[in-house]
Amino acid sequence: MSETGVPLRELLAALGGPVGDGPVRVAAAAGGLEATVRHVTILDPEEEPHAMRGDLLLAVGLRGWAAAGAVRAAGAAGAAAIAVKADTTSLRESADAAGVVLLSVRPEARWEQVAALAHAALDERPDTEPPDGGDLFSLAQTTAMLTGGGVSIEDSANRVLAYSRTSGPDEADELRRLSILGWQGPEEYMARLRDWGVFHRLRTTTEVVAIEERPDLGIRRRLAVGVHAGGRPLGTIWVQEGRRPLADRAEEVLLGAARVAALHLVRRRTRLPAEATLTRESVAGLLGGTVVARTAAAQLGLDPVRPVLVMGFAIPAAATDESAQELARTELANLVSVYAAARHSHAQVAPLGTRLYVVLSAPPAEAVVLGWAREIATAAHGHLGLAVRGAVGDPAPRLAQTATARESVDRVLDAMAAGGVAAEVAALSEVRPEVLHGEVQALLSDHRHIRDPRLTALRAHDAEHATEYTDSVLAWLDALGDVRSAAAALHIHPNTLRYRIRRAAELTGLDWDDPKTRLLAALLLRLPG
Secondary structure: OOOOOEEHHHHHHHHOOOOOOOOEEEEEOOOOOOOEEOEEEEOOOOOOOOOOOOEEEEOOOOOHHHHHHHHHHHHHHOOOEEEEEOOOHHHHHHHHHHOOEEEEEOOOOOHHHHHHHHHHHOOOOOOOOOOOHHHHHHHHHHHHHHHOOEEEEEEOOOEEEEEOOOOOHHHOOHHHHHHHHHOEOOHHHHHHHHHOOHHHHHHHOOOOEEEOOEHHHOEOOEEEEEEEEOOEEEEEEEEEOOOOOOOOOHHHHHHHHHHHHHHHHHHHHHOOOOHHHHHHHHHHHHHHOOOOHHHHHHHHOOOOOOOEEEEEEEOOOOOOOHHHHHHHHHHHHHHHHHHHHHHOOOOEEEEEOOEEEEEEEOOOOHHHHHHHHHHHHHHHHHHHOOOOEEEEOOOEOOHHHHHHHHHHHHHHHHHHHHOOOOOOEEEHHHHHHHHHHHHHHHHHHHOOOOOOHHHHHHHHHHHHHOOOHHHHHHHHHHOOOOHHHHHHHHOOOHHHHHHHHHHHHHHHOOOOOOHHHHHHHHHHOOOOO
16 A cells, blocks of 8 residues: 555546546546545445545445445545446535545446556555556566557456556557457457457467458557467467557567466466465575575476576666665566567576576577677667666586576676676676686785785885876786887887886886786786775
């Protein structure tokens, strides 16, 4: 439940629905729309109407005198608004007299739709909502972003379970508008789709089905894919094209979304409330080394003796509150899940700490996986506005070494966070020198007794006399003793550099002919003072 509530005017915008012609309208508002809604309450027609200050009351099944009594009770308790079906002039007059806003629910709209929209606007979950309902709405919204269309997810009986929001009423065609308002496709259109063989193909194949535009029927172009588990059809995901064409990879995204949706629909059918949580915990346990590989393999349907590769993603820390960061991580998890499932049928995604990981059993070549990571980072930036870092670790020979593979991913992400790796997406194999150098520097920084007082004195001399011996020595060492190239990098004359190198040795007693001295200087002179 929202602690502070939502202004009634703002909640009414949410109840307007995703198609701009929503299920609720204002029938009477003599007191204005500035009240704060704090909770949604469904009135039981068999009980006396009761309300609390700030309630939005849903008068389900109340008619006549019962509805009038509920309106009066709502006003007396200071409720923000009451919603009814088939409002009458007398009800509107009662609402004005009681000082409560009266909302009229369209006859074709379903009460659970109104409740779901209201709860979503208040950021709370009704007791009757399935535990995965929010995830399906998030999946629909993510799929809509990636495809550029309006998305709806239906069960095997063609009942709408979740849908994405669209930017305006002209984005949705008649079929989408009526399906969302009624939470089920109108029979006239369903019959047409059956006649065209659409439903048969969605039930019997996992291929994306295209339905061309039919202006005469008010139907825009669509893509649809069946959601299946174990060969059994569980539902359908639909993507309706708006004013602009769908994205080039819309079909691929739709396949990934179907794989992600399958688990949610299995949960709804089998009523296994902890299944998704157990799966995520199993993957997280593999990544953290706290779950036995054989147990996780049985849970996730993976082969424990096949190689494993791990991708990891992190959102750089920003000056935002924790709720905003959590929202960003949730949106990234949805996007990564769709992309990963579209490219690898057994991809497993789970967060660990503030990072998100993808476990790939029997993965393709590293270069292919690195390409996927770059696509995901690009999509996160383009669709979510997130600057995401991505990494691919070293492969592990068996599932039991998943934690080791994850640690190699963390080494790259840690180096990126420290500024040692400039790329936003990289594999450990291609940035290993940068990663190792950063790890050695961190190790030396943590052990302050590992210092050469002669090198410390050289830095102190620079600080006291404004000389540049430290930078000159480092440039010379980086150039492997090539005075001309080092001098060019420093924009000084080679003779000037030779003098500085000789003078540094005279001031400190360092022997530049000793390879160990040169190695220590290259490491220790880079440490912060």
